[in-house]
Amino acid sequence: MDARTPTAERFVPTKPPEHGPLPVWRLFVGEMAKNPIATVADVSYDLPYASRRIMGRMYHAVQDPDGIKRVLLDNQPNYVRPSFLPRLLPLIAKGLFGADGAEWKSQRRLMAPVFTPANVAEFMPIFQDVGRGVADRWSRQVPGVVDVARDATGATFDVISAALFSSEHGLSGDEAARHVHAALAAAGQPRISVLLGLADLDPGSRGGREAQGVIRERIAAFIARRQANPDPPPDFMTRLIAAFSAEHEPKEAAQLALHNAVTFLVAGHETTANALAWTFYLLSEQPQAQAWCAEEARAALRPGATPQEVLDGLVYLRWVLEEAMRLYPPAPRIEREAAEDDELGPIQVRKGDLLGIWPWVVHRHRLLWDDPDAFNPENFSPEAKARHHRFQYIPFGAGPRICIGAQFATAEALLIAAEWLARYEFAPAPGRQVEVASDVALRPKGGLPLRVKVRKG
Ligand code: HEM
Numbered sequence: 001m002d003a004r005t006p007t008a009e010r011f012v013p014t015k016p017p018e019h020g021p022l023p024v025w026r027l028f029v030g031e032m033a034k035n036p037i038a039t040v041a042d043v044s045y046d047l048p049y050a051s052r053r054i055m056g057r058m059y060h061a062v063q064d065p066d067g068i069k070r071v072l073l074d075n076q077p078n079y080v081r082p083s084f085l086p087r088l089l090p091l092i093a094k095g096l097f098g099a100d101g102a103e104w105k106s107q108r109r110l111m112a113p114v115f116t117p118a119n120v121a122e123f124m125p126i127f128q129d130v131g132r133g134v135a136d137r138w139s140r141q142v143p144g145v146v147d148v149a150r151d152a153t154g155a156t157f158d159v160i161s162a163a164l165f166s167s168e169h170g171l172s173g174d175e176a177a178r179h180v181h182a183a184l185a186a187a188g189q190p191r192i193s194v195l196l197g198l199a200d201l202d203p204g205s206r207g208g209r210e211a212q213g214v215i216r217e218r219i220a221a222f223i224a225r226r227q228a229n230p231d232p233p234p235d236f237m238t239r240l241i242a243a244f245s246a247e248h249e250p251k252e253a254a255q256l257a258l259h260n261a262v263t264f265l266v267a268g269h270e271t272t273a274n275a276l277a278w279t280f281y282l283l284s285e286q287p288q289a290q291a292w293c294a295e296e297a298r299a300a301l302r303p304g305a306t307p308q309e310v311l312d313g314l315v316y317l318r319w320v321l322e323e324a325m326r327l328y329p330p331a332p333r334i335e336r337e338a339a340e341d342d343e344l345g346p347i348q349v350r351k352g353d354l355l356g357i358w359p360w361v362v363h364r365h366r367l368l369w370d371d372p373d374a375f376n377p378e379n380f381s382p383e384a385k386a387r388h389h390r391f392q393y394i395p396f397g398a399g400p401r402i403c404i405g406a407q408f409a410t411a412e413a414l415l416i417a418a419e420w421l422a423r424y425e426f427a428p429a430p431g432r433q434v435e436v437a438s439d440v441a442l443r444p445k446g447g448l449p450l451r452v453k454v455r456k457g
Pocket of ligand 1: 108263267269272275330335395396398400404406
């Protein structure tokens with residue numbers, strides 16, 4: 001790859017206003033409660049650890065890469081999913097994301113083969129077709145303003161539907177996006193009732209429960225149809241249903257299949273869509289970087305190139321995507337609960353304490369990154385990467401519970417972005433200020449309208 005000369009002045013993209021530590025009650029009311037990353041005090045970006053008692057429970061923020069390594073890898077069995085998770089997201093509690101211990105291990109073993117690099121390569125034509133489909137549609141809308149975040153969400157939903165469900169799950173894209181959004185928004189807010197273990201009594205979670213109800217109904221019907229089908233398509237869901245049915249009673253098997261179907265629909269689409277949206281936000285603000293990515297995409301998409309060859313050609317675009325996920329990690333918070341006491345650097349962890357590893361903070365930490373709030377794709381050049389601590393960049397988590405879809409999502413985002421960049425130019429929409437919104441996900445608030453026109457040449 002040619003050396004790209006960084007511009008003298010680095011671009012500092014949007015972020016919530018800085019502020020000092022907030023009193024605990026501010027975490028639970030008003031705008032702050034709706035946007036957890038906006039509650040982070042300025043000093044957190046300088047501290048390796050910070051502990052705080054919140055409504056009677058100790059919460060340790062872990063920002064030191066060695067501490068993160070202990071929680072996510074070295075002493076991983078001690079740090080389990082928080083016990084409030086099933087109350088927040090009851091529809092995924094028994095699936096791969098929610099399970100712990102032996103149940104998690106057996107599910108992970110069952111699913112891992114679907115996400116190996118060789119298998120992800122089989123999905124790549126889907127990524128390209130979906131990306132091209134959106135680009136074709138845009139030809140009727142441009143020049144003009146397009147909500148790239150909304151179209152990215154539609155695209156990644158179509159991808160996960162086709163790749164894992166043979167597009168048969170019975171939810172339409174718009175409807176799914178709305179319900180997934182409502183379920184995540186309700187689950188991601190730091191409500192007092194949740195910490196006290198009373199989420200079921202919280203009227204604020206009603207919208208989330210309704211959304212989960214619709215998702216449950218549709219997916220349960222889909223699984224029942226699949227179980228009754230003597231000749232189902234040989235896809236991920238058929239494989240799961242068969243494996244669970246071999247080991248469990250039909251009711252339990254159907255429930256495990258349901259929780260995993262929802263897990264993969266939820267975890268597997270909005271995250272990647274937000275990675276794409278933030279990438280396009282950054283590139284819309286940085287025309288030089290965008291021109292380099294477009295040039296690379298056009299060269300990579302030469303006639304006859306296999307999807308893998310295209311992917312291999314997207315070297316600079318990959319740095320940009322990685323930098324976008326550093327500045328805007330689509331999953332901005334990772335949380336755990338201590339099963340037993342432990343020593344974590346200077347911290348005495350007690351059984352039942354909560355631990356927060358927030359990629360949002362770790363990726364902007366001043367002890368770990370040079371000029372942390374600035375957009376600098378060179379952070380991901382091979383030389384720069386060799387200097388990173390393995391646990392200072394964790395958009396997909398780390399250790400045994402690292403995102404099972406990491407390669408899938410990366411290939412998907414790159415191949416879709418290449419299709420879009422090769423054909424179009426993206427610029428900020430006039431009068432539009434991009435802001436960060438967060439719950440369980442991190443997204444541009446209210447979408448990402450960009451001015452799109454056909455790329456010349
Ligand atoms: C850019 C896109 C994505 C990001 C940033 C992302 C991020 C993450 C993170 C941080 C975790 C670990 C959470 C923790 O340790 O508590 C995770 C787990 C998980 N992700 Fe992703 N993810 C993405 C895409 C996907 C896709 C495409 C799929 C499925 C096709 C997926 C499925 C899952 C599942 C099932 C887990 C739970 C794994 C386990 O506990 O064994 N994710 N993801």
